[in-house]
Amino acid sequence: MFPDMKSTDSTYRRPRRGISGWFDAMARVFRREWSNIFSDLGVMLFFIALPLGYPIIYTLIYNPEVITDMPIAVVDLSRTADSRSLVQSISAAPSVEVYANCSNMAEAKDLFGQNKVFAIVEIPADYARRLGRGEQATVPVYMQMSLLLRYRTLLSTLTDLQLKVAGDVTSTRLATMGASALGLDGGLPVESHNNFIGDPTQGFASFVMPGVLILILQQSMVLGICMLAGTSRERRRRNGGIDPTQIQDVPVSAAIWGKTLCYFVLYIPLAIYVVRWLPEMFSLPHVGNPVDYALFLVPFLLGSAMFGQAMSGLCTERESGFLVVVFTSVVFLFLSGLTWPRYAMNGFWTWLGNLVPATWGVEGFIRINANGSTLGETTHPYLMLWILTAAYFIVSWAVARYSATSHTRRVKSDLNVPA
Amino acid sequence: MQIGFWPTVRREIRRMGSRRMYLLMTLVVPVSVILFFVGLLDPGLPLKVPTAVVDLDHSPMSRAITRNLNATELVDISQELESYSDAMASIRRGEIYGFFIIPANFERDAVAGKKPTLEYYNNLTYFVPGTLTFKGFKTVAVTTAAGMVKSKLASAGLPSELTDPLLQPMAVQDHPIGNPWMSYSIYLVPSFCFGTVALLIMLMTVFSITMEIKNGTSPDWLMTARGHMAVAVAGKFLPHFIVWSVVGQFLLALMFGWCHFPCGSIWAMVVAMELFIIGCQAMGLLFSSIVPNPRMALILAALCGILSFSFLGFSFPVQSMYGPIAIFSYAFPCRYMFLIYIFSALNAFPLWYSRIYFAALIAFPLVCSLLLWRLKKACLNPVYVP
Numbered sequence: 124m125f126p127d128m129k130s131t132d133s134t135y136r137r138p139r140r141g142i143s144g145w146f147d148a149m150a151r152v153f154r155r156e157w158s159n160i161f162s163d164l165g166v167m168l169f170f171i172a173l174p175l176g177y178p179i180i181y182t183l184i185y186n187p188e189v190i191t192d193m194p195i196a197v198v199d200l201s202r203t204a205d206s207r208s209l210v211q212s213i214s215a216a217p218s219v220e221v222y223a224n225c226s227n228m229a230e231a232k233d234l235f236g237q238n239k240v241f242a243i244v245e246i247p248a249d250y251a252r253r254l255g256r257g258e259q260a261t262v263p264v265y266m267q268m269s270l271l272l273r274y275r276t277l278l279s280t281l282t283d284l285q286l287k288v289a290g291d292v293t294s295t296r297l298a299t300m301g302a303s304a305l306g307l308d309g310g311l312p313v314e315s316h317n318n319f320i321g322d323p324t325q326g327f328a329s330f331v332m333p334g335v336l337i338l339i340l341q342q343s344m345v346l347g348i349c350m351l352a353g354t355s356r357e358r359r360r361r362n363g364g365i366d367p368t369q370i371q372d373v374p375v376s377a378a379i380w381g382k383t384l385c386y387f388v389l390y391i392p393l394a395i396y397v398v399r400w401l402p403e404m405f406s407l408p409h410v411g412n413p414v415d416y417a418l419f420l421v422p423f424l425l426g427s428a429m430f431g432q433a434m435s436g437l438c439t440e441r442e443s444g445f446l447v448v449v450f451t452s453v454v455f456l457f458l459s460g461l462t463w464p465r466y467a468m469n470g471f472w473t474w475l476g477n478l479v480p481a482t483w484g485v486e487g488f489i490r491i492n493a494n495g496s497t498l499g500e501t502t503h504p505y506l507m508l509w510i511l512t513a514a515y516f517i518v519s520w521a522v523a524r525y526s527a528t529s530h531t532r533r534v535k536s537d538l539n540v541p542a
Numbered sequence: 543m544q545i546g547f548w549p550t551v552r553r554e555i556r557r558m559g560s561r562r563m564y565l566l567m568t569l570v571v572p573v574s575v576i577l578f579f580v581g582l583l584d585p586g587l588p589l590k591v592p593t594a595v596v597d598l599d600h601s602p603m604s605r606a607i608t609r610n611l612n613a614t615e616l617v618d619i620s621q622e623l624e625s626y627s628d629a630m631a632s633i634r635r636g637e638i639y640g641f642f643i644i645p646a647n648f649e650r651d652a653v654a655g656k657k658p659t660l661e662y663y664n665n666l667t668y669f670v671p672g673t674l675t676f677k678g679f680k681t682v683a684v685t686t687a688a689g690m691v692k693s694k695l696a697s698a699g700l701p702s703e704l705t706d707p708l709l710q711p712m713a714v715q716d717h718p719i720g721n722p723w724m725s726y727s728i729y730l731v732p733s734f735c736f737g738t739v740a741l742l743i744m745l746m747t748v749f750s751i752t753m754e755i756k757n758g759t760s761p762d763w764l765m766t767a768r769g770h771m772a773v774a775v776a777g778k779f780l781p782h783f784i785v786w787s788v789v790g791q792f793l794l795a796l797m798f799g800w801c802h803f804p805c806g807s808i809w810a811m812v813v814a815m816e817l818f819i820i821g822c823q824a825m826g827l828l829f830s831s832i833v834p835n836p837r838m839a840l841i842l843a844a845l846c847g848i849l850s851f852s853f854l855g856f857s858f859p860v861q862s863m864y865g866p867i868a869i870f871s872y873a874f875p876c877r878y879m880f881l882i883y884i885f886s887a888l889n890a891f892p893l894w895y896s897r898i899y900f901a902a903l904i905a906f907p908l909v910c911s912l913l914l915w916r917l918k919k920a921c922l923n924p925v926y927v928p
Binding site: 163165168180181183184185186187189190191193194209235236237238254257258259260261262263264265266267268269270271272273274275278281282284285286288289292293296297300311312313314315316317318319320321322323325327330331333354408441442443445446447449450452453454457460461462463464466467468469472486489490493494495496497500501503 | 563566567571575578579581582583585588589591592631633634635636639652655657658659660661662663664665666667668669670671672673676679680683684686687688690691694700704706707708709710711712713714715716717718719720721724726728729730734737738741742745746749752753756836837840841844847848849851852853855856857858859861862863864867880881884885888889891892894895928
């Protein structure tokens with residue numbers, strides 16, 4: 124299948140010189156890396172199984188999208204027709220469900236403490252009296268703040284309710300006052316209308332998943348690269364500083380580009396699956412032009428491959444890179460500005476985020492994907508990805524040079540490690 | 543060679559000192575990540591969201607609306623644009639997160655009672671800024687309308703004590719318990735720091751156990767512990783536990799001491815943190831027992847650790863998830879730690895209400911020890927599967 128694996132002649136073939144020699148070396152590294160990947164089950168798990176399976180699990184978690192039927196308790200101390208109609212309006216809202224009608228606050232607090240309800244609506248004893256007198260009736264609502272999403276859902280339901288009650292009561296009051304001549308009978312004189320763009324359903328998966336998909340692409344690639352590099356370091360330790368599965372005596376730059384292109388080619392079908400099919404499978408927003416995000420992903424995948432090779436300098440062992448990479452996923456997610464916008468970060472965090480390809484990948488991709496931006500409108504992240512690709516190429520080159528020249532010294536110190 | 547519990551502890555301390563990985567992953571990384579979250583989310587809310595206003599009316603009234611928009615703390619009018627398509631292009635370029643349109647002839651129509659419509663657009667591709675712009679725009683839109691009614695009523699001779707209840711006969715008074723500032727810090731820092739600490743504890747526990755198997759030192763480990771798997775595990779876990787306790791209590795000190803997060807009962811949190819650490823170590827033990835090989839056990843720990851951020855319901859509630867998925871959230875110590883934080887610290891409820899969560903944290907080491915026999919078998923015949 125892979126001629127390189129069987130014959131060793133390509134490994135020790137006398138190197139050609141000049142540009143064509145460089146390309147020849149790169150092509151040999153490409154082929155060798157390809158067979159290295161497909162002969163290592165652990166690496167395939169990261170490179171293939173992870174991007175294929177993980178996004179599905181992840182999306183399924185968030186797929187209910189919005190909060191419906193959030194259980195709340197109602198304490199109706201007024202017990203009048205007015206208060207009952209208010210409770211009816213509350214329970215008619217799709218986002219909440221009246222879990223219990225409590226007779227007093229203590230009972231409701233107990234349910235609150237048992238995590239059975241997430242909010243308490245207290246209708247005071249003078250609710251109907253105040254409404255009847257033409258005064259303002261207040262309705263206190265106590266909310267559990269464990270999740271801001273719940274708070275947001277409940278608050279917007281209650282605000283709508285407040286406006287509805289105002290519409291009903293105000294027009295009657297004005298009519299009884301004989302003020303209908305003012306032309307206010309039909310509610311407020313100015314209407315307002317809001318439009319959500321990007322995520323019109325206000326769904327959670329629709330907001331978070333497109334960004335997470337990009338992060339999964341980067342992190343799975345970095346994990347695989349780190350495992351390949353760690354395994355190679357282990358082999359070098361065992362074989363006196365030489366890893367027999369690597370092509371020897373090729374220019375460092377050719378080796379890096381050969382590997383980068385290998386990862387890039389491997390990730391083309393995966394990227395199509397992740398950014399094109401998954402949003403369609405789960406009805407996430409996908410209004411972007413495929414040509415725009417296909418072109419956008421080119422520097423992103425190249426940059427991630429370079430970033431992974433630069434990071435792989437930290438991996439002395441097959442499994443150790445894994446420890447280093449996994450926790451960064453959470454940090455990178457925040458640095459990308461998906462949850463906490465980048466304009467609110469201080470200079471240091473912005474700067475740190477600038478160094479991660481996924482930051483620009485997420486920013487550009489979600490704008491193309493959800494807002495329908497063109498490549499021209501995402502020039503800044505696009506250019507930054509190319510700059511990062513170049514920068515991490517230089518870092519990878521330095522790392523490879525350093526480890527090549529100092530491997531004998533390192534082999535000694537590594538062998539002394541007992542664990 | 544000394545054998546017993548304390549020699550096992552000493553052996554583990556030597557192992558921890560021999561590799562930089564332990565120092566890095568048990569102290570440097572968790573403390574840095576904790577400081578990262580505390581520092582990043584310190585402002586509490588990303589206020590002053592960059593937005594635009596499209597004023598097609600250019601009347602005194604529309605200028606007043608623009609000034610009102612700029613006066614709210616939620617939004618910052620960073621651009622004044624001429625058309626809807628300019629504003630949409632600005633959204634697509636990522637310069638603004640929402641825009642507000644004042645239609646042409648707005649003042650004339652409003653005064654004439656023709657009910658003009660104020661339109662506003664919020665980019666929910668970025669959820670938090672999108673929501674904040676929505677809140678800011680809606681407030682201004684509604685108060686603008688209400689202000690006009692009020693001045694109309696006043697000009698008709700109604701006293702102001704009558705106009706207010708007329709405009710808003712029923713007012714919802716919200717009491718966000720424990721977090722009246724709606725600070726993202728109070729809700730994200732604990733959940734993400736607990737999650738990160740849990741992830742790192744599970745990974746490092748798996749790492750320290752399976753590396754014995756990979757390097758073939760596991761028979762020696764078991765021998766030092768007189769051949770008792772329970773002693774071997776306890777001796778291995780004790781030094782790790784002490785280091786993690788330092789990290790965990792540092793996190794609590796930072797949250798409740800330095801950041802002044804609301805805290806009902808600090809002792810409940812201190813005890814819960816210790817139980818939480820033991821629970822996470824037990825999970826690591828479980829993973830190593832199920833697949834006693836470094837790669838698969840680490841993958842299992844990482845997969846569960848990373849996924850737990852999602853299905854523990856920090857950001858999307860467990861109650862709204864699909865049943866078969868929601869059930870997994872109860873299989874992690876982190877979930878109980880989060881609930882104890884909510885009930886004992888944030889809501890300041892009596893300890894009684896958290897009793898089940900404490901019991902669950904105690905149950906983790908007991909349940910996870912059930913597979914110790916499997917780990918013992920693997921330790922006696924260490925086979926490394928790459």
